[in-house]
């Protein structure tokens with residue numbers, strides 16, 4: 001766009017966007033594929049993206065696709081690692097032929113710490129970690145960000161790109177990445193199981209299965225939105241549902257007996273966090 005100024009001269013107005021100039025994606029499965037679709041919808045140019053994956057999910061038109069790392073890959077501005085953590089040892093040596101001296105490496109690998117990424121990709125300009133979740137696919141992920149010694153421009157760009165896919169928040173301490181992975185990275189699976197289990201409970205007591213599943217889903221959707229919009233905490237809201245001596249209290253007494261629900265979730269989150277630590281070793 002070149003609007004005229006009052007003096008009649010034309011002025012160049014640069015349109016700035018946070019997308020990297022060139023994005024190399026290694027492993028574009030469920031998570032990286034969903035991120036790319038979200039960014040494309042918001043203006044990322046497919047021609048700036050190269051995807052290396054033997055079997056990528058729903059590749060967009062215009063993206064350069066390679067089934068393996070090729071020697072002619074141009075030095076990328078960003079390298080997004082979307083492989084499983086267990087694959088890093090195989091993939092990193094293959095990346096040694098690519099010039100990463102200008103690249104910000106963005107890793108979504110559960111458990112693998114910055115020191116491990118730096119050891120695997122020693123020539124990278126900078127390294128950052130992210131922990132998104134599956135709600136990326138509807139632009140509602142909460143994504144944790146972590147990096148050491150990253151410059152302000154990189155930090156701003158990371159934040160902007162992940163804010164496009166929901167919300168993004170920096171962690172101060174890398175060890176918190178294991179916990180956030182166990183909480184919000186894996187968390188969608190816990191909620192999906194809860195919805196499934198709740199429907200099955202009503203079905204087991206005589207409700208038609210499809211109707212029980214619909215009611216369970218609609219209830220969770222409405223309640224999550226209500227909790228999101230409310231000024232009260234989820235614990236306070238639970239108390240407001242429970243009429244004295246009523247049905248909810250009868251059910252909460254079961255969930256609260258010996259802190260059954262708290263203990264079960266503490267155990268589940270602990271198992272996920274421990275697995276995250278193991279994946280990084």
Ligand SMILES: NC(=O)C1=CN([C@@H]2O[C@H](COP(=O)(O)OP(=O)(O)OC[C@H]3O[C@@H](n4cnc5c(N)ncnc54)[C@H](OP(=O)(O)O)[C@@H]3O)[C@@H](O)[C@H]2O)C=CC1
Pocket residue numbers: 026027028029030031032052053054055056057082083084085087090091108109110131132133134185186
């Ligand atoms: N799924 C989730 O909800 C979340 C996942 N993550 C992280 O995202 C990463 C990917 O997980 P997810 O998307 O679920 O896994 P997927 O298996 O869906 O994606 C991984 C992709 O990498 C491909 N791949 C395998 N080997 C190579 C290789 N040598 N070079 C390039 N690509 C390769 C796989 O192909 P193929 O299928 O043929 O093996 C697959 O398409 C993991 O590190 C995980 O920790 C983080 C947060 C949430």
Ligand SMILES: O=C(O)[C@@H]1CCC=N1
Pocket residue numbers: 110181185186
């Ligand atoms: O299950 C996993 O290992 C990945 C990380 C968080 C969600 N999925």
